[in-house]
Amino acid sequence: MRENGMAKSSDIPVIDLQELADNPKELKNNKLREAYEDWGCFRLTNHRIDLNLMKEMKKVVGSLLDLPLEIKMRNTEQVIARSGYMAPSATNPLYEGLGLYDMASSHAVRSFCSRLDACPHQTKVIEAYGKAIHELMMDISEKMAESLGVEVVEEYFKEWVCESWINKYSFTPQTIGSSGVQIHTDSSFFTILQDDEEVGGLQVMSKSGSFVDVPPCPGSLFVILGDIAQVWSNGRFGAVKHRVECKEARVRVSIASLLLGPKEGDIEAPKELVDPHHHPRLFLPFSYEHYRKLRSSQKMHAGEALALLHASTTFD
Template sequence: MEERRRIPTIDLGEFPKQLKKLREASEEWGCFRVVNHKVSSTLMAEMKQVVRELLDLPLEIKRRNTDVIAGSGYMAPTQKNPLYEALGLYDMASSQAVADFCSHLDASPHQRETIEKYAQAIQELAVDLAHKLAESMGLMDSVFQDWPCQFRINKYNFAPESVGSPGVQLHTDSGFLTILQDDENVGGLEVMDRAGAFVPVDPLPGTLLVNLGDIATQVWSNGRLLNVKHRVQCKESAIRVSIATFLLGPKEAAVEAPAEFVDAEHPRLYVPITFEDYRKLRLSTNLQAGEALELVRSHS
């Protein structure tokens, strides 16, 4: 029973043997850990240190991190999520966007170099994972290379009086997939399984966590995969820091289920929609846990 309550681990060094396991994890959990992912432990540790330094900057500097798209810049604590703040970057695949992000925050040469290396490594991993996911579903010619990657570094200011409180409310991610370098020491992340029970995702240093979002699991896969609902809970009085990278969707083209996923038994569930339009729909309706998908269902 205990083993079934842990999210699956995918070994990226064992492909194509792991394709079936990847497909099953995406269907049953909508998330999985990856090992042997080629992002060095040294780079991960250096990036985590840079993240801590940036999030400790004075507020007036952090506020220079303005939105490119809504929610992509500095996010101050709010009444809904009072323990959480974040800095963001759109699009980390753009060298100019990375340079601007670093300049706005007065990043040192070492910080800038670390961010550039990390951005390149994680963006390449995100695209590779998307290709592997498509291959696990029988598609060999999917295109993800030019999709933007949004980058968000998160800080949870957990104090003794906040133990038991939510750090971030229950939600799904809106894009295709998310790569998370979670805090190696402080837990709190929980995912919801298909039965509606919360499963703790405990820290496991050296691994990366992958969540599948609404665009991948519903619109693109025609409902075959699971868009995992997740939240962060305050479990202890400690600062928790994580690094999230979101592979979003095409910049302008609409996302729709490939013809291979549509047949008489599996009619098209959702109308084609661009990521940007879907993101705006979620923001305007404040439906943050996948409910906005009902508004783009196909009725043909």
């Protein structure tokens, strides 16, 4: 329900994976499409990721984010633009993060852990979490495709990179009411967020343009559609703008896992979603790395860079 036309936290869709499995195909696809199209995000429950693994992962990333700056700065292997270590900045002074490119790769995880002097137990936890999240990503991406009537072979999304960001917000009494991270969209296909189970602050923008709080919900995950979802769906899905606001004087930690795009080749809408008369192709094919660099170089962090790749765009 909405009061005075304003969206509320309770309006944000909740997708129960077990309930989806029990529903007829048509009802399942309708519920998914409504979440993707109306909000571009949803709460995910019964996701089958072990809760003890989630808790242990939270402890591990918390300890890595508490490392001395000189150790965190070793994480400088930037496979793509804006990955590695993100230090507090003038734009986001309360935020810092560590990026892990291709968290589904044991080799990449071990390299990441080695740079940060992580112990064997920490490495084992990150590997197990990466594997579990990647399996969940494959399930969600296939369900997204199915909801649009797109048939994808089993290996289709497995060739897409899964990046991880562990995020720390250092909130103090003096920063209450200020921004933890600027308004942005994710550059990913979608993001699976394990949010802080105690400290809130995440807000998503509704279709009306108002921000809606996403309160902590222990044991659940939160899925956020990014710019690549808009491209891949040929405009049927939209990336959701979101931000983090300082609500209380506590450290806030979250784990974001992003399904980016193909390791090789271009991103483009499947042929089933393109019709020259009713649904012409909206975006030119492009590589994910090109898009990430474009967003970074143009300082366009809320989806504006997609306009530069529109199929109707012409250059002199």
